[in-house]
Amino acid sequence: MKIGVDYYPEQWDRALWQTDADLMARTGVKLVRLGEFAWSRLEPKDGEFDFTWLDEAISNFSRHAMGIVLCTPTSCPPLWMYETYPDIVQVGTDGNRLQTGIRAHRCLNAPMFLYYAKRITEQLAKRYANNPAVAAWQIDNELEAYPCTCEVCRGLFRDWLIDKYDDLANINAAFGNIVWSGEYSDISQIQPPNAYPKAWQNPALCLEYSRFSADMTAKFAHDMAMIIKRENPRAKVTTNTFFSENTPDFYKLFSTLDFVSFDNYPPVKLTDEDGMSSSHAFRLDMMRGVKQKNFWVMEQLSGPTGSWMPMGPTPRPGQIKGYAMQAMAHGADTVMHFRWRTANKGAEMYWHGLIDHSNVPGRRFNEFAELCRLAPKLSVIETTELVSDVAILYSPDNDTAFRIQPQTEGFSYFEQLRYFHAAFSKYGVNVDIVSPTTDLSKYKAVIAPSMYIYDKSSAENIYRYVIKGGTVVMTARSGVKDPCNNCIMEPLPTVYREMIGAEVSEYDPIGKEEQTIVDFAGNTYKCRQWCDILELGTARAYAEYKDSFYSGKPAVTMNRYCSGVAYYIGTVCHMDFYEKFAGNIMKQTGIPRLKDLPKGVEVTTRTNGLDDYIFFFNNSEQEADIILPKAMFSIIDDTEKDKLKLKPFDMDIVRK
Amino acid sequence: MKIGVDYYPEQWDRALWQTDADLMARTGVKLVRLGEFAWSRLEPKDGEFDFTWLDEAISNFSRHAMGIVLCTPTSCPPLWMYETYPDIVQVGTDGNRLQTGIRAHRCLNAPMFLYYAKRITEQLAKRYANNPAVAAWQIDNELEAYPCTCEVCRGLFRDWLIDKYDDLANINAAFGNIVWSGEYSDISQIQPPNAYPKAWQNPALCLEYSRFSADMTAKFAHDMAMIIKRENPRAKVTTNTFFSENTPDFYKLFSTLDFVSFDNYPPVKLTDEDGMSSSHAFRLDMMRGVKQKNFWVMEQLSGPTGSWMPMGPTPRPGQIKGYAMQAMAHGADTVMHFRWRTANKGAEMYWHGLIDHSNVPGRRFNEFAELCRLAPKLSVIETTELVSDVAILYSPDNDTAFRIQPQTEGFSYFEQLRYFHAAFSKYGVNVDIVSPTTDLSKYKAVIAPSMYIYDKSSAENIYRYVIKGGTVVMTARSGVKDPCNNCIMEPLPTVYREMIGAEVSEYDPIGKEEQTIVDFAGNTYKCRQWCDILELGTARAYAEYKDSFYSGKPAVTMNRYCSGVAYYIGTVCHMDFYEKFAGNIMKQTGIPRLKDLPKGVEVTTRTNGLDDYIFFFNNSEQEADIILPKAMFSIIDDTEKDKLKLKPFDMDIVRK
Amino acid sequence: MKIGVDYYPEQWDRALWQTDADLMARTGVKLVRLGEFAWSRLEPKDGEFDFTWLDEAISNFSRHAMGIVLCTPTSCPPLWMYETYPDIVQVGTDGNRLQTGIRAHRCLNAPMFLYYAKRITEQLAKRYANNPAVAAWQIDNELEAYPCTCEVCRGLFRDWLIDKYDDLANINAAFGNIVWSGEYSDISQIQPPNAYPKAWQNPALCLEYSRFSADMTAKFAHDMAMIIKRENPRAKVTTNTFFSENTPDFYKLFSTLDFVSFDNYPPVKLTDEDGMSSSHAFRLDMMRGVKQKNFWVMEQLSGPTGSWMPMGPTPRPGQIKGYAMQAMAHGADTVMHFRWRTANKGAEMYWHGLIDHSNVPGRRFNEFAELCRLAPKLSVIETTELVSDVAILYSPDNDTAFRIQPQTEGFSYFEQLRYFHAAFSKYGVNVDIVSPTTDLSKYKAVIAPSMYIYDKSSAENIYRYVIKGGTVVMTARSGVKDPCNNCIMEPLPTVYREMIGAEVSEYDPIGKEEQTIVDFAGNTYKCRQWCDILELGTARAYAEYKDSFYSGKPAVTMNRYCSGVAYYIGTVCHMDFYEKFAGNIMKQTGIPRLKDLPKGVEVTTRTNGLDDYIFFFNNSEQEADIILPKAMFSIIDDTEKDKLKLKPFDMDIVRK
Known part of the structure; x- marks a missing residue:
């Protein structure tokens, strides 16, 4: 199991880079994610690129033998781009263009955005795709199937429909447009449904627009990945996905990417929503299912979360380590914590990292360090996967x-x-x-x-x-x-x-x-x-x-x-x-069942074909006692056990 | 009592027309409403009219001796019209123009909309106003007093105010415009109140704008009706009204129409809101009161309702028949069910008709058929009306x-x-x-x-x-x-x-x-x-x-x-x-009272001057027993009774 | 203690002016506030001024020896101004310009608004600043730190930032703009944060924009005050402030004004919000703290409040008088009731004054009259202030x-x-x-x-x-x-x-x-x-x-x-x-404490250095009994007392 962290060198004084890298190395961090959101430093002016700082940042970590996950920065174009091309910003469902100065607001279909996005991706690929320190690439950040209604999206949607249906008559028939006299007599009459008022929409049109948006998002990720692969066909490329109002089609999104990665923020406060206490594992299993392969966690819960919305509670003792291991129990082989240190500036300063604003490592960091110490023991797991009935x-x-x-x-x-x-x-x-x-x-x-x-x-x-x-x-x-x-x-x-x-x-x-x-x-x-x-x-x-x-x-x-x-x-x-x-x-x-598992205890099994490893995770705030059917070898404690006693959020792994 | 259905031939394969008509005839349907929303088929291109399909549809039903209620399709202009005249769409209270592709979004005051609306109405009138199959006409659909803020409406509102008040000085005085220095010094300064922000509005201005909107809606209905009457002065013209956020002024709206018709969707789930269990009858009595005459139900509840909003429960056994008869007990002589078959396409596909998407008649249809079988018995009622103390x-x-x-x-x-x-x-x-x-x-x-x-x-x-x-x-x-x-x-x-x-x-x-x-x-x-x-x-x-x-x-x-x-x-x-x-x-x-009526039992009386008919409707989910003051003749069961036993939603009618 | 009323002569028939003034005089009113919102009568056309009515109104009251508080009417520009200069209206946080016909919607930074605002203020100052009847001036009404996003405000905000930070590099560093690649490379890229969507905002930018807005509001008040002072340096100038979503920076706003005045609407319905029953006094103490001096109440609760929002309950017996005296107990020397008579027209007709729409003085007026009768007794208080530990x-x-x-x-x-x-x-x-x-x-x-x-x-x-x-x-x-x-x-x-x-x-x-x-x-x-x-x-x-x-x-x-x-x-x-x-x-x-005060009883002390006056206010709906530590002289009852019995909302004042 590999443990990593997300890091933003451009947001910190140079003076901290070295001490941060030293502490990471001492702690046992194996991977560092870099480059996300750094476009304005990589290309401070249109066509003027500056990679010296990134070179330095990469070598800062790679000299400690840490691998790099390099991100393409396309989620946040620099402001100079909006100045010349204001049309690269999405238009919301009410027809208003989103403001600048935030993130993820660029339209993935805007021609000039694509021109710049491809160029910066190509520049990064040319420079780093064959750098041995680069372990993997992340395209953009948390891509969604944005319901953009800009002119370009409207036009592409029309093309997409004509591609699919051949002509307007077929679309009219398929959409039932005769209802309410909505038959298209000219292609220009096709409009996305995300408009004013929100009700009264044709569900056929709505579904097709959503599919179109999902396709465009998958196409964007694919196109960017191909730019990197062109430079190094063996480069490992992913994008970090999550659940949102505009969840992309995971299957499409990852179809041509190398592996799935997920931003994993399990709930700090356990709720027993109608008995579904183990519900967060659902998301992990869904991520594993996307490509039916093991996956990465690209962002892992590290502290209280909040921003413009109020902060939630801090992770309870055991959760920093336990939730990382829960992810592993469901197929994550690499877990990257978001983020090394909490941002002191910007809109997300209250989305806490492992280390607080004070830069004084505390309880959560110590638990993370414990996780790092444990990780090498779990290397035997890396060749295993989950097989389900x-x-x-x-x-x-x-x-x-x-x-x-x-x-x-x-x-x-x-x-x-x-x-x-x-x-x-x-x-x-x-x-x-x-x-x-x-x-x-x-x-x-x-x-x-x-x-x-x-x-x-x-x-x-x-x-x-x-x-x-x-x-x-x-x-x-x-x-x-x-x-x-x-x-x-x-x-x-x-x-x-x-x-x-x-x-x-x-x-x-x-x-x-x-x-x-x-x-x-x-x-x-x-x-x-x-x-x-x-x-x-x-x-x-x-x-x-x-x-x-x-x-x-x-x-x-x-x-x-x-x-x-x-x-x-x-x-x-x-x-x-x-x-x-x-x-x-x-x-x-005839599926074998474990009976009488204590409430909140989650059990999964990973196998390499020879050995089965059973994971017992206590996803509860009470201590849990589990009687094993026979004595088994715990790879956590290196000892044979016939019963387990798990503290809250503790995990044990036994070889069957 | 006449039972009818709403039908949209243009939404169904031709193959179904004949079998649908056959089943209607067998079931006992007497009236079919056609043409609502069909503008894009009646005028596929600007000025190119196609009535052949409607001719066929009408004769499809009239050959079974069913009468036709013909609708003007003006609620949904074809998309080609918006292309040339985007200004025909309403502007919402926040200044944004509504999207196309929905319904009821045209501005009733837009000159080009009116041009086209009058032309299609005239074309329909010329062709069908003297067709003996046409029993009545419905203008548009569910007209509201729309708070449109488009330029045309603004201008007309100014004219309307000047007509009423003669000059700005009178308006200023009447509105108390000196408060907050809002005195008009030029007519152009008059703005509708439906703007941004929603608060702070002058209530005098608000009331006048609402009256103006109600007037414009009534004028539209009147003008359209006159086009039909020009072709056939004896044509019976109505519009189907309902309760909404922008309820029109019913008295104005129907003042020059021949009769009131109402879209009747009683609640499937009974609530005993502070003891007002019989509250739906309130709406029926209000409809009868508009012209103080019997009225029609133009759309009657036929199944679960829902669309972009979640569906509600299905009508309970007895409600399909019972609620139609409840309408009659309050003055409806004709009840048209919405709709024959549930739409398989379009935004309202979950606003269920009598027959489900499957096209397999079921429980609700069977109950409707029972109603149709009963209806001829109730013809004696048609000459009666309610007289109230x-x-x-x-x-x-x-x-x-x-x-x-x-x-x-x-x-x-x-x-x-x-x-x-x-x-x-x-x-x-x-x-x-x-x-x-x-x-x-x-x-x-x-x-x-x-x-x-x-x-x-x-x-x-x-x-x-x-x-x-x-x-x-x-x-x-x-x-x-x-x-x-x-x-x-x-x-x-x-x-x-x-x-x-x-x-x-x-x-x-x-x-x-x-x-x-x-x-x-x-x-x-x-x-x-x-x-x-x-x-x-x-x-x-x-x-x-x-x-x-x-x-x-x-x-x-x-x-x-x-x-x-x-x-x-x-x-x-x-x-x-x-x-x-x-x-x-x-x-x-000295108004005579019935005492000790079981909860939920509604009693009304219709009279023709000679005979009084008393309607006992059990608007509850419990069986109800009623002792009559003397033995009376039930026209439902053709027998003398001195007590009634009513199942849920059952009705009995006795001659006094 | 001086008692006054707010009055709008321009909203009433001339016939009422004299009878109103007579009744005020008989009742004991000492001050009348005039002119707020009257711009359209003071300048009916661009540059055409009419002060004759105001002359008359002032003398109408001054001849009864009442002092005048004169308002500048800039909260509501006349409609003719918007016609020529539509840009003087604020643009909301969603980019839409506010409608006209309401109040407080002008942009305080719009050049043409400022031109007109200065001119009308200067005209008023020239005419009345040396009028001995004018006791004080009120600038505008309830000024807020408006989050206007119009072009002018955007430009001024950029200038304001550059003034503060010297250059873009400093701003980028201070705002942490590198996060999300938000670094400004041109000043034009700076945008106010109040845009679409509302989330994702940089908190540094948000705080600075709020400070900028507060500064602009304070500058407006200052500039207007200086126009008056130019005519009469001894003129007393204030503005009436209140708490709102966009509360101004009170300290900045009043820094160059002569005294603080406050619109005081205590809650009619007492709530014991977590034991903070005396919470309204908090606002009064905050007002006194702004300049650490006694203050005025410029608008005092006089009846039920409501407008476009529903009305709340009517003030309970004792509250009209009691809440005015509560204000005094916390440092208000002058209390002006809003308003003499309830408006019969306009958006605020349900924000009740002392006299109802009927113009028949009732219970609330009678209580106000009692207050007026009591006020002269309290003149001894005027030279006192609160000293706090x-x-x-x-x-x-x-x-x-x-x-x-x-x-x-x-x-x-x-x-x-x-x-x-x-x-x-x-x-x-x-x-x-x-x-x-x-x-x-x-x-x-x-x-x-x-x-x-x-x-x-x-x-x-x-x-x-x-x-x-x-x-x-x-x-x-x-x-x-x-x-x-x-x-x-x-x-x-x-x-x-x-x-x-x-x-x-x-x-x-x-x-x-x-x-x-x-x-x-x-x-x-x-x-x-x-x-x-x-x-x-x-x-x-x-x-x-x-x-x-x-x-x-x-x-x-x-x-x-x-x-x-x-x-x-x-x-x-x-x-x-x-x-x-x-x-x-x-x-x-070592701060002395009173113990066992009955619930809801508020005690404060005012002193002139020689004598201390202790105020006991029963802010509850129960009668309260208070044992004094020793016999003291009540200046309300002119008698020595060793215990107090206070009816709900009653006050007693004893000399220590």
Whole structure:
């Protein structure tokens, strides 16, 4: 496991560079990220480049044998660029251009921005792509699928649509533009939906604009990566991603990049949101699933966070180290802490680093140092990966489409995924979160929540999996929409109906009201948000409703289909249901379960094919005692153990 | 009773037209609404008209003897129009022009919009006004008093003001423009109030701008109607109205139209908002009161509603049929369901019709079919109307003025009207909601809540009514303002003081705090929002305050004035007060009361002068048992009954 | 004590002028404020002045021996000015120009506005500055530090920055512009921060823009005052200030004006916000502290308030008189009620005056008349002032900086000041609220909450005070920032560390969570928002934490430093802590305390050097009984008393 830090030499007095590097070296830091946001120092005037300071900064760290992660600085163009080309700034959804002087406000499609972005990237690549100190490259910072409405984006969107649909007649048909007389008679009439007022939008247009934005973002990352690869085809290139209102399509974004990296800010304050205490691991598993490979954490929680918004609490003792190791337990091999020292200036001065404004290392730094000391012991882990019996399917299209049309009060696509993730995780198994087009044959169970937007290859993939003996779990709002976000004229769940063996005769969007279902074994659970009223075909009822006019109707079904089994959950429940349900699925499919794990303890396993390493992470504020099924060797304590005692946020790793 | 549906042939494959029409005919549908929003198909290019598809659609239904309601499509101009004339789109209150691609965004005053709107209306009228299949016309859709701030509206507003006030000096005086040096010295200085920031506005200007907008909307509807009448003077023309943030002045809007039609979406989920469970009937009674004639429902609830906002619950069993009949019980003779089949495309795809996206008729459709089967039985009702002993006065001016200046936290003009409506309705009587200028002589009691803005003819009308022996109930905030929304320099309730026989020495806007009043019989009630502290003249106290520094002062008064009686309620209470108060008024005025009606049961009576038909509607989720005073003939079951057992949302109609 | 009223002759029929003046005279009104907002009548057309009506209005009152407070009308330019010069209106933070027809919307920096503002002020000054009836002048109305973003303000801001920093390099360094590549390479790149989106702003830029705005506002007031002084150097000039979102820097604003005047609207509804029932007095003490002199109330609460927002409750009996006298008890010698009669027109018609719309004097007027009758008795007070043992330091810079970066959920700079003010006030002592640069030597205790932004002279002032034997109380978030709003690279509280004798090893921004501290005597208190974890140097622990990982660490410290004592409170508590703490401080520093004052009773003392007058104000809704330490002479009742019985909002004044 490699531990690194994010560092901004240009923000500090030269006098500090050396002492910082010395302390890093002593502490055991192996990687330093540089260059993010430094464009105005790399190119102080249009076409005048200055790399001397970066040369020095790199050698400052590389002489201590630290590797460098070099960033392209394109998130923040220098102000001289806006002066000549004010059009390089995004235009918001209300038609106003964003202000300058902030970050991430450049339009990724603006021609002059692209000209400059490519030039600075090329300059950096030419100078450093073959520098042996450079371990990896980061493109830009936290790229999003920006809903920019500038003239250039409008034009590109029109081209993108014509590329996809050939002509306006096809677009009109696909979008249902006849509704409200919105038929395009000229390409210039196509406008992005992000305008005024926010309501009344055509969901087909909205989804396509979101896809367009995601494509443009992926294209930008790809183009920049190729500039670096041109100089050194073996250069490792990534971008650091995160979750936001405009989450990019992770699968597209990383498709041509070398690995996934993630900005990891787990919650300092634990909440037991409806039993999903382990929910942060969900994000880590999602990152691993993007390329189904181990990933990096490019920014790791290091202190209180806040900026223009109020600060939150400081990480509790154990969290600095523990959350870094939690990331490893879910597939991160490299964890870079954000940031070495808290910024004393600028808008993010309260987004704390490992060392406080005072530059006096304290409790959090000491814990980080402990992590660094431990890291070499964990090198054996680096050749391992997680192998899972359970997969949850995540589809960016569904995610976006549910944001465009929130089905019922309280309904959340992400929440459904997280419930299933939390439910299976409680039994101590690895859970993958992957694209619906991934090869599913290796999984014993596949959870496919709310497969809302029909995608031919996804649907065929799921059918193929079940036909060959797989067990799939689907949920309400599956098969609702065609690829254009229009409703399919068939009984729900339409394309999945045959496999599910039941159909939806009617649905009741009950929002925040609660009702009751009862399962085949007589257990009752609360349900809410949505109730599909099901009619059985070949399926059997797994649970039925107890309330309203559809009392007695199936709420959850199970169908044997070819060699496989397809479950359908027509409503949304709480953790008690999902936990029991996951347990049943695991029993049925023969997935081994750990029972009676203390609350908050997360267990995952990494393997290199020969040895299995089991990670026990106490993600709670109470001490946890775990009895191992047999004595195992702890690679943390170098000793054989038959039980573990974990302090809050502590981890132990045993070889099976 | 005639049952119809709203249908959009242009949104469906031709293949469906015939099967849809066949099913409608079999089901018993008598009317089909067509043409709404179809402008881009009726005039695909500027001046190129295509009516062939509409001809076909009309004959598709008329050949099954269904009547047609034809809509003018002016709510949604085709996109080609915006291209040449971008100025036809409204400008919002913040100065931004609305986007295209939505609906209802055209400016009703924009010259080029009007040119095109008149032309397409004329084309439709010439072709169809004498078509015997066309039973009625709908102008546009859900017209509002849009607060557009475009240049044209600004100019017209200036003209409108000059027309009304003759010169700037009069306007300055009427508006009190000297306050804050806002005196106009040139007409160009007049600006609509709907600007930035939203506060600080002159209430006189605000009220006049709202009246102007309402006038312009009424003028638009009138002008379009006249185009149709020019072709066929006997054509029946309406527009479908609804309640919104910019509710038009219903009285003005329908003054030259033939009948009122209403988009009726009663709440699926019953709430017992402070005892006003029957509150939806309030809207129906208000619609009947607009022209004091029976009305149509042009859009009737048919399924779950939602769009860009989350969906709500599906109509409960009984509501599809029951709510249509509830509308009839309050004066609707024709009910058109929105819509035949749920849209599979466009922004409103989750505003469900009778048939779901699947095109498989289900529970809701079956209930609709039942309604259709029942309808012919109810033809006897068509010649009847509601005759009421009680009237509540609704004034659009008051409604608007209270929105401009919300008097105290929680205060709502509508809420007051609804309390009185609910209170009298609990005793099973018909209640009219009418304009304050209506002839009141036929009523035994008139409720005139918060007659805030002085209108000479309204005030005289009320005086005349009381002088001749009527009983009027007035409430706090009456007589406050002159017609220009300025405060009158007289003790409150100013113009009504003589009749009320008491005056307001002071008031206390207590907002959401609660205090207590006690009536003459010793009953106590909570009051809130507003406390008029009254000094008795000729009046007697009906109730007095128990709290604060005005404990012991009258809160409610009763005054014998000439041959009549005038009550004044100086505060706002809860349902317990209004129910008791209404009971007393009915006793005093000799209005017969039904007692002990089960909760949620609504009773109204329609008469043709010979026979009275009593409607018992169970607007609740519990079965209701009603003992009739004597055996009566149920026209639903064709049998004599002395008691009724009503399932939830069920109705029975008996001949008295 | 002088009582006056605000009057707007131009808003009333001439017929009322005389009767109003007569009633004022009979009632005992001594001062009338005129001219505010009357520009359109003083200069109906560009350059055409009309003072005849104002002449008449002045003599109307002066002939009754009432003094005049004359206002410059610059808050509301006439509409003809906008017509020619639309640029004189402010541009909001979102880039939109404010509408006309409201008030306070002119840009104080717009050249043409200034041209006209100076001209009308000069005209008024020439005509009236030597009129013996004119007792004082008010510049404009409720001037704020407007965050205008118009082109002129942008340009002036750039000049202001260059004046302060000499060149762009210094600005870049001071602002930390290298963060996010925001370095200015041309002065034109400097933009005000109040733009789109609102987040992501550089706090250094934000603070400087706020200082610039405050400077411009002070300059405007100064320039206008000088125009008047040019005509009559002995003219008394003020402006009426208030608290708002854009509160000006009071110290700067009044530095060259003759006295402070304040618009005083105490809350009608008493709230016991965490024990700070006397919190309104805080504002009065702050006003007295601005120039450390007695002040005027230019607008005093007279009735229910409301406008476009809902009305609040009417003042309770006793408040009209009592709150005027409360102001006097805290240093107001003149109280002008806003306003004589409630406006019948315009946006503020529900901001009630003494007399209602009806023009019938009522309860509130009668109480005002009582106040007027009492006032002559209180003339002995006019030569007295408040002398305080305790000072609280208020810094506009800190106030602004905490608004820019709210440290943690719930944290409020003002709240901290108010807690200390309330705590000391409970013991019946005078409390000053003054600038941190004030001479502190006269105080026995100085409270310096959250001295966040470092200011050399303030810090030296505090050190000097403690070194010479003073007792200072500091709190969390002191010494955090350099003068440019950047974090200081030293252990907190940085510059105050030596004096405090302890340092912050870490902090925990716990927001709305609550934890517990225990003081040296074993008392426990809840704390919240922020927890500084302290390490003792020379200091001793006064209280320590009981929770979280820093249980047992000091939360509050006390340090003897040179001849003085410095306390540091590292967290935020509730009233129970502050009250006990204040008691201890008073014991330690020998400040005499009144004990067992009934809840809500406020006690202050004014002195002329010979006689002390003690004010007992019952700021509660219960009657209060107070035992005096000895018999004293009441100047209200002209009698010796050894106990006081005060009705709600009643005041007694005894000579000590």
